[in-house]
Each structure stands twice: as C-alpha cells, then as structure tokens.
Amino acid sequence: MSDSNSGTDESSEFMNSGSRQPTKRMVPTDFTNANHITQPGDGDQDPKFLITPSGAGANRVMLAGVVTDVEDVGEDQAYLRMRCTDVAGNDFLTYAGQYQKDARNDIAELDAPEFVQVIGKPNTLETDDGGVLTSVRPEVVNTISKREYFALCAENAQHTIKRLTGEQGHEFFHAEADDLYGDEFDEEVYEAAVETLERVVEKVGAGAGQDEFSRSDLEEMDYDELRGLATEFDEVNGNASADALVDALTDKPVPA
Structure with a gap:
C-alpha cells in the first residue's frame, strides 16, 4: 500500500493550498x-x-x-x-x-x-x-x-x-x-x-496473530523447532533449509 498519509492524526490543522492533505x-x-x-x-x-x-x-x-x-x-x-x-x-x-x-x-x-x-x-x-x-x-x-x-x-x-x-x-x-x-x-x-x-x-478471530505463525516468531526458533513444526503440515518440506521453512510456515495456523 502506498498511502504515506493514511495514518495521519485527524486533529491536524487543515492545510493551505500548497500542502498535500492528510487522508x-x-x-x-x-x-x-x-x-x-x-x-x-x-x-x-x-x-x-x-x-x-x-x-x-x-x-x-x-x-x-x-x-x-x-x-x-x-x-x-x-x-x-x-x-x-x-x-x-x-x-x-x-x-x-x-x-x-x-x-x-x-x-x-x-x-x-x-x-x-x-x-x-x-x-x-x-x-x-x-x-x-x-x-x-x-x-x-x-x-x-x-x-x-x-x-x-x-x-x-x-x-x-x-x-x-x-x-x-x-x-x-x-x-x-x-x-x-x-x-x-x-x-x-x-x-x-x-x-x-x-x-x-x-x-x-480476536488475537488472530496468536493463531498463526508470524515471521518474527519463526525466525527466533532454531532449526530443530522449525523442522518439528513442519511435520504438522503435509505440504511443507521438513528437510528444507531454515530460511525455506520460515517462508513455508509464515501465516500457517498454529496447531491446536
């Protein structure tokens, strides 16, 4: 997404004609x-x-x-x-x-x-x-x-x-x-x-971020942990490199 103003606080003063207006x-x-x-x-x-x-x-x-x-x-x-x-x-x-x-x-x-x-x-x-x-x-x-x-x-x-x-x-x-x-x-x-x-x-779902593997969480795991997680998913190659496992597991649901 490319809106640099999208998070601008709405309390900002409205601006003059030479300024780009906040979104x-x-x-x-x-x-x-x-x-x-x-x-x-x-x-x-x-x-x-x-x-x-x-x-x-x-x-x-x-x-x-x-x-x-x-x-x-x-x-x-x-x-x-x-x-x-x-x-x-x-x-x-x-x-x-x-x-x-x-x-x-x-x-x-x-x-x-x-x-x-x-x-x-x-x-x-x-x-x-x-x-x-x-x-x-x-x-x-x-x-x-x-x-x-x-x-x-x-x-x-x-x-x-x-x-x-x-x-x-x-x-x-x-x-x-x-x-x-x-x-x-x-x-x-x-x-x-x-x-x-x-x-x-x-x-x-409330707290959806906790229901899926985030990239940052996965990158903190060691290789054995990543391989262990990979066994939960048939389509993920558990013998892949750590980087490949992180890519494959990112946004996957956390097993119940």
Whole structure:
C-alpha cells in the first residue's frame, strides 16, 4: 500500500493550498451519508473538504472494500464505475474517467471479488430525485490481501468512532458537521463502525496473530523447532533449509 498519509492524526490543522492533505479514514456509511463539500479558504486554489457526519473534513479519503461490480458507464470514452462492499455490508462507489487514467486502468484489470484499498478525492453529485450521490474519484486503487483488508476495515472503524466521540478531529469540521447534520446520522454511523469491528473479529478471530505463525516468531526458533513444526503440515518440506521453512510456515495456523 502506498498511502504515506493514511495514518495521519485527524486533529491536524487543515492545510493551505500548497500542502498535500492528510487522508481521512472512515467507514462507508460515514462517507455516503456526507452530502456537503466546503472550501474554508478564500483562494480559488484552496482545498475543498467533504464534511462527514462523524466530523471529518476530508479532502482525500481512504476506504476499503470488496469489489462487487465494475461497469463502463461512459459514452464517448471509458468511464468506469466500481462498486465495493465493506465487511459490514455497506457500499461505496468509485468513478474513474480520463482524468484518473492510472486508477481507471487498475480498475479495468480487476476481477470481482477482490479486496481493494481506494484512495482519492470525494465527489458529490445531485441526483434526479434531489438526493446527493457521494463517490470517490480515485487516485490509487490497490489490491490487498485478506489480512490487510480486515486490518484496514478495523482501522477505518476506529478512526470513525474516535471522531464521533471527540477523541479525533478538528473543531472547525466538527462544528460544520453539527450545523449540517446535527445528530441525524450519528447513531447509524456509530453502529456501522461498531458492526465493522464485530465482523472483523468474527472473520479473523480476536488475537488472530496468536493463531498463526508470524515471521518474527519463526525466525527466533532454531532449526530443530522449525523442522518439528513442519511435520504438522503435509505440504511443507521438513528437510528444507531454515530460511525455506520460515517462508513455508509464515501465516500457517498454529496447531491446536
């Protein structure tokens, strides 16, 4: 994964037009219920921010999901719509056209279902029925492992909850969220974040790292111990070198 800003604390001041904005992590329910973009600065080049119900001011977002559908909805040229669903069953949409060529090409190569991390700019569009459709204009679409996917889902949920409880965020954006949404979506977003954490625990188990052999643990073992572990798995060559055994046993389940 290539988002150097993905772990940035949400309490950071929003920045001027010459700075790259921190990526905001959130669950899809927080993102899709957001319907307002604001520009706090006075200059034409000042960054614009999506205000989410949890109080995020997002110039750039990071979401994780499983690709369920990719469709070309363009007329004169390719304009791809990607639908993703997170571990709690909540959807978000990504649209990639001529100005997101790299991401569009990456999306075109996907075969649903795949685990992905999406980093990009939020976009809002008024629909024919007067509603607002919030989607991502992607900068990066990364295919990720199942383990990375569950970790990102959990981290996004934790960031969302911390904003809702006031542990993270910027007072300007929290005030904007209060003015725009009040507490209309707070319970829905909070429940979605909690359900995400519960689903991750169900899928990978609490303390999943203790249920599998990690590389660091294996590298601390001597050769005889590694060979002994290898006997638990038919597909692992117990006579291989120590390095090969470490490679073969990494992420294997710990025998009961």
